Structure formats: C-alpha cells, structure tokens
Amino acid sequence: MASKTETLYFSSPVWLQNLMVSAMGYKLYRKRYTGIxxxxxxxxxxxxxxxxxxxxxxxxxxxxxxxxxxxxxxxxxxxxxxxxxxxxxxxxxxxxxxxxxxxxxxxxxxxxxxxxxxxxxxxxxxxxxxxxxxxxxxxxxxxxxxxxxALLVDHEEYHGVPFGARRATFAGRMIQKPENLSPPFARFNRAENQRLYSSYHLNDQTFEHYRRDLDHFQPLELIGYPSAISDLASHYENSGTQPVFRPKAVITNSETLLDWQRSRIESVFECPVFDYYxxxxxxxxxxxxxxxxxxxxxxxxxxxxxxxxxxxxxxxxxxxxxxxxxxxxxxxxxxxxxxxxxxxxxxxxxxxxxxxxxGRLDDYVITPDGRQLGRMDHIFKGLEAIREAQIIQDAPDHCTLRIVPQSDSTSVSEKLIEANFHARAGAQLRLSIAYVQNIPRGRNGKFKGVVREFSGEQSRVAQ
The missing domain is CATH 3.40.50.12780 (ANL, N-terminal domain)
Incomplete structure (x- = not known):
C-alpha cells in the first residue's frame, strides 16, 4: 500500500516532485555527511x-x-x-x-x-x-x-570523481508511475548535485528524452545498477548516437557486473567502470x-x-x-x-x-514495451511471511512468482506483493502467484531471483 507521502509525491507536478526529492536529499545529507x-x-x-x-x-x-x-x-x-x-x-x-x-x-x-x-x-x-x-x-x-x-565517497574520489560533482544515478528508485511515459524521466537532488534517472521507463521510444537530458546535465559520473547503465549504453549503440558528455568514471553496484556489460559501458561512455561491493x-x-x-x-x-x-x-x-x-x-x-x-x-x-x-547474478524482467527491469527483489521488502521467492517470466506479458512461505500457517499478503510488482513493472505485465515447498539451487548453492524463460526479442515482437 502506498504511503501518504508517496501518494502526495505521485500526484504532484514535476517541479514539486523535484523540491520533495531535494528536501529528502538534504535530510539524508545531514544524516550521512556530518559529525563523525x-x-x-x-x-x-x-x-x-x-x-x-x-x-x-x-x-x-x-x-x-x-x-x-x-x-x-x-x-x-x-x-x-x-x-x-x-x-x-x-x-x-x-x-x-x-x-x-x-x-x-x-x-x-x-x-x-x-x-x-x-x-x-x-x-x-x-x-x-x-x-x-x-x-x-x-x-x-x-x-x-x-x-x-565515507567508503563510497573515497571509492569515487580515488577514481577521479570529487565529492559534490554532477552525478547521474540509475538505480531502483521509482521516480514516477510505470504507466506514465511522459518526460522528464529524471528528478534532481540539489543536496548532492545528483540527477536520479528512472531505470523503469527506458525503452526505444523514451531513449531520446534520456539522451537529451543527460547531454544537458553533463554528469561527471554515472552510478547505479550495471544492468541499467548497460541498457542505457545499448540504446546509444542501437540508435547510432553518442553522448556529448564524458564522465570521469562509471561506478556500478548492487548486481554482478558482467564482462559484456563493462565492455559495452566503457565503449559508449569512453571511461573506465569501477564496481564496488x-x-x-x-x-x-x-x-x-x-x-x-x-x-x-x-x-x-x-x-x-x-x-x-x-x-x-x-x-x-x-x-x-x-x-x-x-x-x-x-x-x-x-x-x-x-x-x-x-x-x-x-x-x-x-x-x-x-x-x-x-552469486548476485539476476536475469532481467522485460516488460511488453521493451523495458528491462533488474533488482526485482524490491517487491519482497517488508513481507516477513515469505521465506524465499523467485520470479519466473514465462511469457512476454506474464510472470509467475514462486513463494516459499515461512510455514504452512503463514498468511502472505498477495495484494501487497501485486501492488509492489505493478508499481515497478506496470499493469501490462500480468502476475500469478504459486506456492512451493522449495526453490531449486544452482551449482553455487544459490538460485536466481529472476529467471526469464523466453528471449527479449519475443517481447518486442509481442508488442
């Protein structure tokens, strides 16, 4: 269920959303970068x-x-x-x-x-x-x-990005509703000179708005999920365009950085990628x-x-x-x-x-309009009745959520799960929930949080 703050935010005009993002940014700035x-x-x-x-x-x-x-x-x-x-x-x-x-x-x-x-x-x-x-x-x-x-700031400064430099972030923040495909697809956090870009709205139709916004902002650093930044890089390649800004570094986190992602990112943005864990x-x-x-x-x-x-x-x-x-x-x-x-x-x-x-390698969920969504584990936060869960995308417009409950008597809030899922994926991607006793592991003893059982090309054909 959306909080009152979220409801107010999503119902506000973009200029007010920017003020709210900056207000939260200043609050976090004081919490993070003061005193000791x-x-x-x-x-x-x-x-x-x-x-x-x-x-x-x-x-x-x-x-x-x-x-x-x-x-x-x-x-x-x-x-x-x-x-x-x-x-x-x-x-x-x-x-x-x-x-x-x-x-x-x-x-x-x-x-x-x-x-x-x-x-x-x-x-x-x-x-x-x-x-x-x-x-x-x-x-x-x-x-x-x-x-x-301090460790993150040190990592950035060590690789040439001074504290307070213009930073473009591509992570899991929901800056506007998934069904809202009207630009802009970024909000500004004045406290940290940070422009927050939606990882949930990038596709062939919206890319041009991202490109122009980034060129205008001229970030010295790109930071966020490797899957999101790699997806951005692929849109530059597919459209035959190049960024007119040159970041000092790309900093990735939260997902396994794959070699092909590093190669694509470094080729497009002409700067090194430095992951942190x-x-x-x-x-x-x-x-x-x-x-x-x-x-x-x-x-x-x-x-x-x-x-x-x-x-x-x-x-x-x-x-x-x-x-x-x-x-x-x-x-x-x-x-x-x-x-x-x-x-x-x-x-x-x-x-x-x-x-x-x-061990952190998750597949993407691909929406019917071609958006790639990583780190879908966000939908399980706050659901203590779930022991384990896995998303299986078995069709271009459908996912099955496998859930292992804490116990046979545990009640799982399916409405909350569905609300969290559609808040990120949009209404076009249908969701079914299946309760299972266990989820198979891979060779390393872990399982993928997301498994896609069809190719991304099928998603585009299905539109």
Missing amino acids: YHELRELVRASRAWSAQQREAYQAEQLHDLIRYCRLSIPYYQKLFAEYGLSEQSFTQVSDLAKLPILDKQTLRTRGHEFCAPNAKPFMIQHTSGSTGTPLALYVNERTYKLAM GTAEYVLFAGQDDRGIYQINPILGITELAVPAHNENEGSIVATTLTNTSMPLLRYEVGDHGVRTPNDQSCNSIISGLESIT
Missing part, C-alpha cells in the same frame, strides 16, 4: 596506505574490543561464548575468528532480536529482502552508517582498483573466504563487523561467493581482496 563522518573520511583515506601488518594490528585490536562488548551486552553471543568457553582473551589476532561458528541468514532471521543489546536504540533500521527474497531487519549504529558513506548488513565494503581487484577496506570489518576442500581459491564470503555495536555480526555468511586474488598472502581464510564476486 569527517573523522571517518580521514581514517578511510589513511587506511589506503596501511601495510599488511598495520591492517592486521588495527583489526585485531578492534576485534578484541568488539568481542568484549558482545560478551557483556549481546544475548546471542553471551550464550554462544559460554557454550564454546570463549571470552575476549580468546581473541588476540584476527585468525582467532576461526574459533567461532559461521553465522547464517536463517539464524539471524529467526533470532534477530538476540543480536541487539537490550533497550539499545540504533541510528537507523534497514529493512531488506536480500537476494533470495528473505526479509531481514538490520540495526545500524551511527559510526557504521557514516563509515559506509557492499552488503545491506554493513559488514563489508570492497571497491575495484585500477586492475579490477576488489580491495577490501579493513576498517568496516574482517572478511574471510570459506572455501571447500576441493577448491582453495573460491568460496563463500564470510564477514565480521568491527564497528556495528547495534547489531554485531561475527563470521556472518553474506550469501555471495568470491574468488581469492592471485598470490594472496593473507593469513588462513582472512583475505584483503577478491579477484571477482559472484
């Missing part, structure tokens, strides 16, 4: 020059302090440490993390309240469905949240360097690669927070897989970088 943010920004900048020994010494000290806090304040770890006979004295180096079991999402989902200190008030609560449609409520303290903002749980931040290696920042957390016996280089990513006292997660399996960097000299399973990150 400046101290953290300097710490992040300095950490780029740390040696391996400095990294490990810093992390060992922070880990020791966090373990003590967990023993004194966090119910889940009080029980776990007692069971394993552990205390902060058991953790004098980062490799001592191996003394703890790996924490999975199911445990966090079912026992989440035990990871918070009684009566503690978080700086923010983030609700996320995760890549499998599994809902989680994540508590985050001020230091962790502002550190995450973060988690909704704020336990890990890794940004690509000039070689394409994901360099893991040592301040936010400690990262491990849990590799199977038959493969020493590829495995499940496991991360430990060093900052988030609101909901400390130790040895948390984030649900993605990574490949260790060549000649990694880190100790044991602890890693400082990743050659690549896999």
Whole structure:
C-alpha cells in the first residue's frame, strides 16, 4: 500500500516532485555527511596506505574490543561464548575468528532480536529482502552508517570523481508511475548535485528524452545498477548516437557486473567502470582498483573466504563487523561467493581482496514495451511471511512468482506483493502467484531471483 507521502509525491507536478526529492536529499545529507563522518573520511583515506601488518594490528585490536562488548551486552553471543568457553582473551589476532561458528541468514532471521543489546536504540533500521527474497531487519549504529558513506565517497574520489560533482544515478528508485511515459524521466537532488534517472521507463521510444537530458546535465559520473547503465549504453549503440558528455568514471553496484556489460559501458561512455561491493548488513565494503581487484577496506570489518576442500581459491564470503555495536555480526555468511586474488598472502581464510564476486547474478524482467527491469527483489521488502521467492517470466506479458512461505500457517499478503510488482513493472505485465515447498539451487548453492524463460526479442515482437 502506498504511503501518504508517496501518494502526495505521485500526484504532484514535476517541479514539486523535484523540491520533495531535494528536501529528502538534504535530510539524508545531514544524516550521512556530518559529525563523525569527517573523522571517518580521514581514517578511510589513511587506511589506503596501511601495510599488511598495520591492517592486521588495527583489526585485531578492534576485534578484541568488539568481542568484549558482545560478551557483556549481546544475548546471542553471551550464550554462544559460554557454550564454546570463549571470552575476549580468546581473541588476540584476527585468525582467532576461526574459533567461532559461521553465522547464517536463517539464524539471524529467526533470532534477530538476540543480536541487539537490550533497550539499545540504533541510528537507523534497514529493512531488506536480500537476494533470495528473505526479509531481514538490520540495526545500524551511527559510526557504521557514516563509515559506509565515507567508503563510497573515497571509492569515487580515488577514481577521479570529487565529492559534490554532477552525478547521474540509475538505480531502483521509482521516480514516477510505470504507466506514465511522459518526460522528464529524471528528478534532481540539489543536496548532492545528483540527477536520479528512472531505470523503469527506458525503452526505444523514451531513449531520446534520456539522451537529451543527460547531454544537458553533463554528469561527471554515472552510478547505479550495471544492468541499467548497460541498457542505457545499448540504446546509444542501437540508435547510432553518442553522448556529448564524458564522465570521469562509471561506478556500478548492487548486481554482478558482467564482462559484456563493462565492455559495452566503457565503449559508449569512453571511461573506465569501477564496481564496488557492499552488503545491506554493513559488514563489508570492497571497491575495484585500477586492475579490477576488489580491495577490501579493513576498517568496516574482517572478511574471510570459506572455501571447500576441493577448491582453495573460491568460496563463500564470510564477514565480521568491527564497528556495528547495534547489531554485531561475527563470521556472518553474506550469501555471495568470491574468488581469492592471485598470490594472496593473507593469513588462513582472512583475505584483503577478491579477484571477482559472484552469486548476485539476476536475469532481467522485460516488460511488453521493451523495458528491462533488474533488482526485482524490491517487491519482497517488508513481507516477513515469505521465506524465499523467485520470479519466473514465462511469457512476454506474464510472470509467475514462486513463494516459499515461512510455514504452512503463514498468511502472505498477495495484494501487497501485486501492488509492489505493478508499481515497478506496470499493469501490462500480468502476475500469478504459486506456492512451493522449495526453490531449486544452482551449482553455487544459490538460485536466481529472476529467471526469464523466453528471449527479449519475443517481447518486442509481442508488442
């Protein structure tokens, strides 16, 4: 169901929508970039020059302090440490993390309240469905949240994009209703000099409006989902046009950046692409360097690669927070897989970088009018009755949503699901809901959030 704010926004003229977007932008600016943010920004900048020994010494000290806090304040770890006979004295180096079991999402989902200190008030609560449609409520303290903002700013500035430069964002924001195909397809956030472009309205008919808007805005950076920016690049190629602006860099996130997407984006915009990887749980931040290696920042957390016996280089990513006292997660399996960097000299399973990150690869949903929609997991947010879900697009104008309920007695709000779905896909794409016992996994132990069972060309023919 739409909130009153959303209803007001969508019923307002574009000029008022721009004011509302900027008002929210200033609110977020104060939340993100004030107070201890400046101290953290300097710490992040300095950490780029740390040696391996400095990294490990810093992390060992922070880990020791966090373990003590967990023993004194966090119910889940009080029980776990007692069971394993552990205390902060058991953790004098980062490799001592191996003394703890790996924490999975199911445990966090079912026992989440035990990871918070009684009566503690978080700086923010983030609700996320995760890549499998599994809902989680994540508590985050001020230091962790502002550190995450500082890490992103550092990643951008390291690749030549100064803070406050003109930024064009292509992500999952719904800036106007899907059935509204009238331009403009962007709104301006004055607080961050950011133009927010809809990823839900781009097709052959609307592309010219996007092209003119971007040429007028002249962004120094494109940032957002690789699927959305790659789709934009393909429209330039298909139309035989070129952008008249030259960004310093394209920054991608939230989806697996595919090689063909990188090649297309770099060819069209004539600048490098630098992906970054973060988690909704704020336990890990890794940004690509000039070689394409994901360099893991040592301040936010400690990262491990849990590799199977038959493969020493590829495995499940496991991360430990060093900052988030609101909901400390130790040895948390984030649900993605990574490949260790060549000649990694880190100790044991602890890693400082990743050659690549896999496991977030979703197919697109293609609307009957040719729009490509990625990251459709948004439709599951706030639906705690769902354990897992998967979208199967089995026809150009139809999707089947497979749902695994939390239990046989759980009631799923189908109306809310349908409303969330059509808010992003529009009314032309029909939706059916099917309840299943389980959803098949791929070779890596995960399943795609979206599976398309027909080619994109069929979608265009069906119009």
